[in-house]
Amino acid sequence: MTDNSTDRPGPARRVPREEVRRRLLAEAVRVFTERGYDDARIEDIAHAAGFTKGAVYSNFGGKQELFGAVLSQGAQGELATMTAEINGTADAGAVIARVAELITARITGDTGHGQLGLEFAARAARDEKIRAVLSPMRRAQRDTAARAVADAAARTGTDPAVPPELAGLILHCLTNGLVNEHLTDPEAVTADVIEQAFSTVLTALLPSSTRA
Secondary structure, eight states, rough: OOOOOOGSSOOOOOOHHHHHHHHHHHHHHHHHHHHHHHHHOOHHHHHHTTTTTHHHHHHSSHHHHHHHHHHHHHHHHHHHHHHHHTOOOOOOOHHHHHHHHHHHHHHHOHHHOOOOOOOEEEEETTTTHHHHHHHHHHHHHHHHHHHHHHHHHHHHTOOOOSHHHHHHHHHHHHHHHHHHHHHTTTTTTTTHHHHHHHHHHHHHHHSSOOOO
């Protein structure tokens, strides 16, 4: 009797959890951007990523949490890029100019992400479940902005004009406001205007006078 066991396929390799999340997030960005929150379906996102919708629930808890993870991922990526770009720069003017340039590029070059953020924020005002997802994420973003201000101040030897926590709130609100204005009136709120607005506010928050 011939043993053909060696011809049988072995068990399928289990996809690491980090890879599952990465693929789901990548497809979620595309589907949410193309269809908006209402028309995006979990099963479509999961299928495009190569999984069942159970993978979404086991990794993110549901559609609301997945949407929040998409927004949070964008903010984390932006911070990582800015940190890498200004690493080693000790001149306050150079740091301010580069940060303003990078934020402007993100606002004008990734309008889909801005639309998603505004849509989720509008829903949070009327839906407690969405607000429960969005509120801690926004709080974390403000905290991250505050730490970035504190780090920039230490790096450049400047004293922030206001406490870092307040500076983080100001920059967070400025970013969201400029995203909204650029989306609704891009001909007036251009890249040059956005960059000038950020440079002006950052210069006020990080005055050039050095510590004694």
